Structure formats: C-alpha cells, structure tokens
Amino acid sequence: MKKRFRAAAFVLAAVMALGTLTGCGSATAEGDQQIIRIGHNQSTNHPTHIALVAFEEFIEDKLGDKYNVEVFPSELLGSQNEMVQLTQTGAINFCVASNSLLETFSENYTLFNLPYLFASSEAYHASMDDESITGPIFESTKQAGFEAVTWLDAGTRNFYTVDKPIETPADLRGLKIRVQQSPTNVQMMQLLGGSATPMGFGDVYTALQSKIIDGAENNEMALTDNGHGDVCKYYSYDMHQMIPDILIGNIAFLDGLSEEERAIFEEGFTLINQVQREEWVSAVENAKDRAANEQGVQFLYPDTKPFQEACAPMHEAMLEQYPDLAPIYDAIQAYNEQYPSES
Ligand code: GCU
Secondary structure, three states: OHHHHHHHHHHHHHHHHHHHHHOOOOOEEEOOEEEEEEEOOOOOOOHHHHHHHHHHHHHHHHHOOOEEEEEEOOOOOOOHHHHHHHHHHOOOOEEEEEHHHHOOOOHHHHHHHOOOOOOOHHHHHHHHOOHHHHHHHHHHHHHHOEEEEEEEOOOOEEEEEOOOOOOOHHHHOOOEEEEOOOHHHHHHHHHHOOEEEEOOHHHHHHHHHOOOOOEEEEOOHHHHOOOHHHOOOEEEEEEEEOOOEEEEEEHHHHHHOOHHHHHHHHHHHHHHHHHHHHHHHHHHHHHHHHHHHOOOOEEEOOOOHHHHHHHOHHHHHHHHHOHHHHHHHHHHHHHHHHOOOOO
C-alpha cells in the first residue's frame, strides 16, 4: 500500500512538473509525438481500463505518428479529485471522474447524483445516451477548463456493511457509512439515518479494515476489485443511485485539435462508451459470483420503497434550487415511464 502511495506521489509530482513546463492544455511532446495522459482510479481488470486501452489502440492506429496515448490506472496520478484538477490545468489531458465529484465544479451535475432518479437501468442508459439530456450538463464545466466527452457505466450503488445486514433505513442508524465527497451524497445519508463519512475511494478499504467506518456504498465491483468484500459480508440491494462515471478532457487540448483529429477523437470516445458498457455486464456478473462464492458475501434484497421515500424530498428541493434543470429532469421522467422499474 505504502509503496503504491509513494509511487503515486512521484508520478503526480512528475506530471505536475511536466504540466508546468509544457503549459496548460498541451499534450507533452516527445520527439514529434505528443503524449496524451489519461488517469483513472480503477484496476487494470476493470471495464473502464479495458475501454481506455481500446481508445489508446484506436487513436494510435489512426493518429500514431502524432499522438502517444498513456493510460494510468489505480490512482497512479492521484485521487479522482486531484485528477480532475490536473485535467483542469492541462497537466494531464483526460481523467475519469465519478459524476458525484463533478457537482462541486458545476451544479448542473447535481441532477445525476439524485437518489432514485432513474427507475431502471434501461431508463438510466436511455437518458445518458440522449444528448438533449447530457449536452447542457456535459458542457457546463467549459469555463472551469474541462468538458465531459463521454459517460461510463458504474452500475447501481447499494449499501454494504461489515457485520450488520441493512434491511430498512432504520438499520443504518448509528452506522458510519463512507460516501463519495459530494453534498448530495452527504444529504442522502442524513435522510436515510446513517452517519455520512466522505472520503476518497482509495482510502475506503483501510477505513473498513480498521473499523473507522461500518460500511460503504457502491456497485458490486468494489467488493472484488477493491477487496471490500473481504471485510464486508452483507450487500443490500436498496438501489439508491445510478451514478455514471464521466470521462472529462482538458478544454485547451480538445480545442487545439484540428477538425479531422477531433472527429477521430469523437469516434474514440464513442468506442470507449461501447467497450466499457459491453464489458460491464459480465464484469458485474463475475464480481457477484466471486463475492458470494470466494468472499462469503451475502446478497440481500430489501424492499426499496422505504429507502426511496426517505430520499424523495431531495427531488423537489433540487428542482427548487436549480429550476433550469427542470426540463432535463422531466425528460428523464419520460424515460422512467417508458422503462419502469421491474420490481
Ligand atoms: C465507483 C465509480 C468510481 C468512484 C467510486 C467511489 O467505483 O466507478 O468512479 O470513484 O465508485 O465510490 O468513489
């Protein structure tokens, strides 16, 4: 672990120094080639990494004389928050950030963080594929120096705990639950009765192991890929959020591409989305199987209604606070009607 952090600090320092030397937004030149750095916080088995490697191959196949794409997994370039800042300044070109974190950069992102926003994964996918829904949100951080170029599936977030099964919101009372660092997630935990403990993803395993927290919430991959299922033995399908991951790119870099290059990059972004979503389906099935059979995690299927009712006031409050998001919220409701919940 310590070794990993030392390596991360070193790479981060090196990348920041490079960013300073080369100036904002430019990919680093190496000979005639420019290095394009992409950071993310997942392992090399994860669908996100597999998809980014497909992008690397695609870009190098089409534009290899000019660009050399390097993908940095496992928080090698820092935590997601740090990577967003590196992307903002142009020290790196792209990173994958959870939508949760982006709400602190543009309030528009708050919408996709709402608990129980999407009625089903079909409604979630249809909404995220609809540019009239994502466009105004994805472009809203341009002034902050970055733009979302595609989204990635991060499944459904559910609670998991070390030793107390969660069947109703009352079971969360008195428990310290790690949430992502966003005001919406802290508020959600408060409404559900648990004690929100925001922290970066890379710190969760140690916090669980040392009992600083009683549980966390995430998709099934966190159990296996991040080892959380070695410590947490109960995973409850309360289905509270479907929060996409977002690939963001430095604006100066994107704007500096020629029209032809930009078209190729856009094809590459579409490829990332396709590969990641295809890989996601089997990755989640495998994770569930491994968690149950190798880690001894018990999967629980509580009635989701009481959880949903506890969080319902957040929808109205958000629409009051951000009235401009109402048309987008309504468009998502139309998909919810078309693809209702199966339960
Ligand atoms: C998921 C998501 C990540 C996020 C993590 C978290 O793994 O894909 O982007 O960082 O949850 O809970 O922080």
